Amino acid sequence: MVPLENRSAYLQSIGDNAVLMAFNNLLSKQKVIQPQDLNEIDTIYYGIVESISTNSVSSFDIHYKAISRRTPTKDSISPFVHNDYLIFAIIAGISKFNYSKDWITQIVGIRPRNATTITFENIITGNYYSKSNIAAVIIAFLNLNNQATISKELQDDAYQEITQSISVFDQGNDFIALCFLKAYDSIVISREMIDTRQYNWLINFETKFIGRTKVISTILYNLLLISLIFGIYKTLNRFPEIKQGFADAVTIVGLIGITITNFTTSIKPAFEKMIQKLFGYSNPYKP
Secondary structure, three states: OOOOOHHHHHHHHHOOOOHHHHHHHHOOOOOOOOOOOOOHHHHHHHHHHHHHHHHHHHHHHHHHHHHHHHOEEEEEEOHHHOOHHHHHHHHHHHHHHHHOOOOOOOOHHHHHHHHHHHHHHHHHHHOOOOOOOOOHHHHHHHHHHHHHHHHHHHHHHHHHHHHHOOOHHOOOEEEEEEEEHHHHHHHHHHHHHHHHHHHHHHHHHHHHHHHHHHHHHHHHHHHHHHHHHHHHHHHHHHHHHHHHHHHHHHHHHOOOOOOOHHHHHHHHHHHHHHHHHHHHOOOOOOO
16 A cells, blocks of 8 residues: 555545545545536536435435436447446445446446446445456445445455555556545555454453463362471381481482472473463464
8 A cells, every 4th residue: 555645645635626525525424515517417426426325215316317318329338337436436326225226237347447437336236346347346335335245355455455456546547546535544454444443352361361371270289298398207117217318308408499389380381381281372472
């Protein structure tokens, strides 16, 4: 993806373009402000965008009927057919409000064959996973109408597509650039939510796991220590001839500052780690 400073500069550069800002606000689910003194096509465009943003089927119906009366053909293509922003908005509105797709299918069918047109065709037919699609456009569309259907596979395709297009702001296709930005934002947000939940779950699990293994290792360690002491006691009783030698050794060890407490303090943490490894736990980020 392009550096953040380029992204910011790009958004500032389109601030005076009402058509682009309306499309950007549509994708961002923000309020769309309609300028004054618009021609018919722009009035329809803003009306459709606003109806989607406000979830107004009655408003969409008015503007859709106005545009769908036009029936251009391949021999007489009207300029609006090439308007990616308008076509996208119409497709989004038709899908949102469950209108017939016959007219828009005909309109998209007379457009020049390129990646955007193919993506529009596949959106209309619900073929969201075609490798011919611009995945970021698919995500931008689904964010408006059916966000729950956005899969990790689709996000991965879009992310790869976006990160490989390092000059997207310099290619002169603002429709694709804005779709890329919004798709990228939605991917980052959704991944952060997923990763945060997983991270918190893992942290809680690790805390409980370590606490329980400490309890288990303490019990086993104390049992081992008791067994060792009992074994020494039985050995000394069975072989009295070594009892005095053992007592002398304990006295000498005590004189040089080594006690049972020193021994248990140093060996107990190692014993805990050994128990944890036996249960398959290993954290390379902790000493």
